[in-house]
Amino acid sequence: MLIASDKSTWTIALVGNPNTGKSTLFGALSGVNQRTGNYPGVTVEKKTGEVVHDGRRWLLVDLPGTYSLAPRSPDEMVTVDVLLGRRRDVPPPDVIVCVAAAGNLWRNLYLVSQALELGRPVVLALTMNDLAENDGVRVDVAALADRLGIPVVPIHPRRGEGLEALKAAVERAGAGEAPAPLAIFPEEFRREVDALAETLADVPRYLVERLLLSPSPYIEDGLGLDDDDRAALRERIEAARERLAEAGCKTPQVETTARYAWVGKATDGVVRRGERRRRLVDRVDAVLTHWLSGSLVLVLVLLVTFSAVFSWAEIPMDWIDGGFKAVGEWVSTTLPEGPINDLIGGGIVAGVGAVVIFLPQIVILIGLLAILEESGYLARAAYLMDRIMVRFGLSGRSFIPLLSSFACAIPGVMATRSIEDRRDRLTTILIIPLMSCSARLPVYTLLIAAFIPARSYLDGWIQLQGLTLLAMYLVGVVVAAAVALILKRSLLRGGAPVFVMEMPAYQWPSSVAVVRRMIDRAWDFLSNAGTIIFAVSIVMWGLLYYPRLSPEDAAPLIARQERAATELEAARTGGDSEKIAAAATALKQTEDHIAGAQQRQSLLGRMGRWIEPAVRPLGWDWRLGAATLAAFPAREIIVSTLGVIFDVGDDVAEDGNEQRLVQAVQTAKRPDGRPLFTIPVALSVMVFFALCAQCVSTLAVMWRETGSWTWPAIAFTYMTVLAYVGAFLTYQIGTLLIS
Amino acid sequence: MIARMPAVGEDEIGEMVPLSLLQAGESGRVGDVVGNVDLVHRLREMGLCDGATVWMIQPGSPCIIGLDGHRLCFRCDDLARVFVQLPAAC
Incomplete structure (x- = not known):
């Protein structure tokens, strides 16, 4: 057996069932010294941390939660190989810490019985004693340690209780011998x-x-x-x-029979189970999981979540908009007139600012979804949704990845790792980008605020703008359901998948975990804004600024502008307010005309007009076409491009508290003076964005998780086609209905 | 309430019924799990093993059952069927 080691660095592996608080323990032990990466070739997250105890460095390895050490996939094989010390990238563990919840010790000890056969010292950390006691379960810790022959330490990682005792037990176990192998089997x-x-x-x-x-x-x-x-x-x-x-002694039944017989003996008389009272939380749970009341609550929860995203984000969004406006004004007044002034004010500040303003919405959405997941509610939602998902050939397990994709598709694709069946997992991955992620919010919010009337019904409880937003989310969901159905009957043919899931106990979400997820996503979003969007803003600005109108073309226009300016001056000295207004309008029109001529003449204008025939059936002009094309690397780029095209740094009327870009798109005109956007045009843009796969990062993570370019290519192709068809139908039908 | 009934002794033989027939609050002992070998083994690993006491929390398909202090939800269909022994007395 493994002999006590006196090396300076120990490896400590953490294993346990899902929902035992293992990751909380890992976080409490390693603090900020955490690193996450991937094991090469598989999709298992490699979480390691560092602890210094008594002058010895411990490398903590957090392994994915599992019920059994029976490898059913390459991912589960990694856990077993790490524990057996068969991987080159992780040193063999000196101590295995098994994390078990006191409330269901019976099932948790199944895994412990397997860990005890690995020939390494094992320490049992007992979590959730408080929850167990609420359920009338009492564990005699000393007697349990005696029966199992290994140290047992009750801990409460969130309160930091028992951590020192655990560390001391690990230290002693690591210096001692591995337990003798159990004679569990016949x-x-x-x-x-x-x-x-x-x-x-x-x-x-x-x-x-x-x-x-x-x-x-x-x-x-x-x-x-x-x-x-x-x-x-x-x-x-x-x-x-x-x-x-x-x-x-039939295999594999002999394993469960033998191990549970051992567990039964080990816990007999050690775990006392009192009368399990029906508590308030059980009654609440019965309502939340009932097919009718539960579904109503789920709809309500989702509705409140998404409307909170809007109402709570309003004030910080106004601050951010105000901040960027001040910077833009400072730039345009401080720097001399010319390309540099325009690049910084009209390109970078307008482009990046237009996107950064949506940070509050994204952070709030991520936070609320994290709270729902941490509290244990999302598992109930998955249970409720199984009835519906099974009709589309998927199981309730696909629901949590799909729901988190409303925040961002990248964690959604990664969350599909919990789906065992390969075909179900691929189907889920392929429909994930249809869930309206938070990066689509900017597009929806902008166009809804600008074009959907702020009507409300039922004393303001239901708002037309909110309904439109809901409709955009539903477009994605309905199309996703249809696509899943088709995929499960063609490319990824297979029956209804297995659905087995543990319902975790309800608990207060840990604020640390929620805030960490919000910060992670905010950081991703801002670094995107600081790199891709920054670069695309500059490129778009350049394509729109150059080449300038030639002096011959510009001369008559400038002459007209000067005439209009003189007339305005004359009217001002005359003092007739009507004449002043008329002259001011004339001047504004001339200026718009010059700006329009310049844009059409620019490189972007030429490219845009070249693709215009393709986007005209969607009701778009060349500017929308070009902005959409530029948004294929990351969809939120369209907002920054519109910011550059409509140069929100300038001239937008200052009345009301509407954000500047909203006013700019409302007043955008076609060359013939008709408004660029009508309601059907705005809807057609929104539907296009709802259905299109405009995100390089998502395609890249799909490639990583599926190990092939085939799947991202399929997703990209089918979504682009759907987006075009959807936008076409929306515009054509919308125009018919309105006219 | 059936849920309050003491668990049946090993020698008492109750009626074997599919788990899906249990009403909310009723309990029984797992007798047999049949179906796809891998799935059955997985269910047994998760504690649905011979003799374990389960009680129905939310009937239907999928259902939620209580098992040793935790809740498990799963869809009872052709892939796996769980049979339970009802307490002999009822």
Whole structure:
């Protein structure tokens, strides 16, 4: 067995069932010294932290939550390999810390019984004692430690209780011997394991046992056998299983029977279970999971969440807008007139400012979704949604990744790791970008605020603008359901997937975890604004600024502008207010005309007019076409491009508290003087953005998670086609209805 | 209330019924889990093992059941069927 090590660095592995507070413990132990990365070749997050205890450095490895150490996927194989010290990128663990919830010790000890067979010292950290006691469960810690033969430490990581005791127990365990292997399995089974182990040199006994219990291609892959040896091994295993079945110990049932028998003996008399009272939270849960009342609450929760995003974000958005406006004004008055002035004021400040203003909405949405998830409510929502999802060939498990995609598709795609079936996972990944992510909010908000009348019904409880926004989210959802249905019947054919999920206990969301997620997303968004959007803003500005009108073309226009200015001057001296107003309008028109002529003449104008025939059926002009094209790397770019095109630094009337870009798009005109945007045009732009895959980062994460470019390519193609068709139908039908 | 009934002893044989027939609040002991081998093994690992006491919290498909202090939701369909033994007395 492993001998006590006196090296200066220890590796401590954390394992446990999902929802046991393992990650909270990891966070409490490692504090800010955390690193996340990926194990090469698989999609398991590699979370490591550092602790210094008694002058010794501990490398803490947080492994994904699991119910069993039976590798069913390459991802689960990583956990087993780390624990057995079979990976090159993580040193073999000196101590394994098993995290178990006191309230369901029985099931948690199943995993502990497996950990005890790995030949490493094990320490059991017991969490959620308070919740267990509420349920009438009392655990005699000393007696349990005695029965299991390993240290057991009750902890409360959020309050920081028991951490020192845990560290001391780990220190002692690491300096001691590994526990003797348990004799859990029946005699016949152990004999077969011994016999098989003799034919497999250097393979840990635990893996030999697993091979005998259930077929696992991932373990076989790791043995480095050639095809003949592998076939021979399979034959030996098959023969052994038959012998075992005849002896009345069928695989794989023998494992659960034997382990739970061991758990039963270990907990007998140690865990006292009082009368489980029906508490208020149970009654609330019954309402929240009832198909009718639960669904109504779910709709209400989502409605409140999304309207809160709008109402709470309003004030900080106005501050940000005011801040960028002040900077823009300072630039345009301080710097000399010319390209540099225009680049900074009209390009960078207008472009980046137009996007950064949406930071409050995104942060609030992420925060609210994090609260819903941390509290345990999202698992209930997944349960409720299973009834609906199963009709589209998916299970309730796909709901949480899809819902988090309303905040951002990237964590959504990563959250699909919890879906076991490959086809279900791929289907979910392919429809995720149809969920309206927070980067689409800027587009929706801008156009809704500008063009959808602020009517309200039922004493202001229901607002037309809110309904329009809801409709945009629904467009994505309905299309996603249809796409899932089609995919599950064609490319990814398969029956209704399995749905098994634990319902975590309700708990107060940890503010640290919620704030951390908000900061992470805010940082991503701002660094995007500082790099891609910054660069695209400059490029768009350049394409729109150059080439300038030639002196010959500009001369008559400038002459007209000067005449208008003189007339205005004359009217002012005359003092007739009507004449002043008329002259001012004339001057404004001339200026608009010059700006329009310059834009049409620019590179962007030429490119835009070249693609105009393609976007005209959608009701768009060349400016919208060009801005949409520029937004393919990241969809929020359209807002910054519109900011540059309509140069919000200038001239927008200062009445009311409307944001400046909103006014700019409201007053945008076509060359013939008709307004650029009508309600059908605004809707058509919104539908296009609702359905289009304009996000390079999402496509990249789809590639990483699926390991092939095929899937992102399929997603991009089908979504672009759908977006075009959707926008076309919206504009054409909308125009018919309105005229 | 059936839920308050003491758990049946090992020698008492109650009626074996599919878990999906339990009403909210009723409980039983897991007798047999049949279906897809992998799924059955997974359910057993999660504690749906012979002799475990389960009680129905939210019937339907999927259903929520209580099992040793935690709640498990799963869809009872052709992939896996769980049979439970009702307490003999009822």
